[in-house]
Amino acid sequence: MSWVFFGIVNVSVVMLVTYQLLSTRFQTQEASFTKAALTGTAMSAKRNCERLEVSLPLKKQNTPMGMNYVMLGDGRWLCLECMESAVMDTYEVQPLHFEIREFFEGLNMKIEKEFHLLLVEKEALKKAEEKEKIDSQHGVVIRGICLSENQIVTSVSERPPMGQNKQPIGLVTESQMVVSECEVTAILVLYGLPRLLTGYILAHEMMHAYLRLNGYTNLNKVLEEGICQVLGHMWLESQTYASTDASKKRECAGFERKLVEFLKNKIETDGSPVYGAGFRKVNHTVASSSLQETLKEIRRWG
Numbered sequence: 001m002s003w004v005f006f007g008i009v010n011v012s013v014v015m016l017v018t019y020q021l022l023s024t025r026f027q028t029q030e031a032s033f034t035k036a037a038l039t040g041t042a043m044s045a046k047r048n049c050e051r052l053e054v055s056l057p058l059k060k061q062n063t064p065m066g067m068n069y070v071m072l073g074d075g076r077w078l079c080l081e082c083m084e085s086a087v088m089d090t091y092e093v094q095p096l097h098f099e100i101r102e103f104f105e106g107l108n109m110k111i112e113k114e115f116h117l118l119l120v121e122k123e124a125l126k127k128a129e130e131k132e133k134i135d136s137q138h139g140v141v142i143r144g145i146c147l148s149e150n151q152i153v154t155s156v157s158e159r160p161p162m163g164q165n166k167q168p169i170g171l172v173t174e175s176q177m178v179v180s181e182c183e184v185t186a187i188l189v190l191y192g193l194p195r196l197l198t199g200y201i202l203a204h205e206m207m208h209a210y211l212r213l214n215g216y217t218n219l220n221k222v223l224e225e226g227i228c229q230v231l232g233h234m235w236l237e238s239q240t241y242a243s244t245d246a247s248k249k250r251e252c253a254g255f256e257r258k259l260v261e262f263l264k265n266k267i268e269t270d271g272s273p274v275y276g277a278g279f280r281k282v283n284h285t286v287a288s289s290s291l292q293e294t295l296k297e298i299r300r301w302g
Contacts, residue, residue, distance in 0.1 A: 072192045073171040074122040082194040088159040116186035118155035143190040144201040146208035150179045156191040183212040203235035204228045226278025
């Protein structure tokens, strides 16, 4: 399966572009992020924590460059550094949920309504997308959804135990009907992503929820996805300082700072005509005025 990165489908081109990007912006992680994929014989890129990896038999999970990966229950791969902060079940994501609600409140955008936040497998996310009749953009991988319809969702309810080499063993799931009296029934996010990527996705989906709960209906898709990307980017920006403050306490702070910059750059340079162009359009308006004024403009623009 090819990895669509910045709108590019061809794997060899993806790897070249990614190598050039990371080697110029993130020199210290050039080898671990890219070189293993570039030197492998069976090159394949699978999307999860944004690293490239070499496609290997299940029993041989070390790349030629020594980078280790574990396979999640739904077939996705995760590097060990990202595994350190991976959010693995619905219970684990709740503190991040509350943190992002506080982030919105700090922007004078408090979300009053309560609704489900569930971590799910790839297949459950796909089924929910189909039931919501979401018209996903070509080449865009869905990793989160803001639901407006009542439906049965199967979520990851318990962190899987870790076996040899930190390999997750089994997965505990439960099915439940998500129902709400408001315009949002639930937010679903793909499980097993590193905390920063999970937080960015959640901030993006929470902005969709804010718009629906505050009467922003029938918005232009470019504007809606654009403002949601702006909020995700703003949350990542807030984590730049949070990571710096935590550097004395956490050995992974240096890695997290690099991941923040990588994710921000990916948003800023996204070639998608909806997500990328939408972000740049809305972000320019926010920079020229304010977030609140931009929301007023979006309501007028529709």
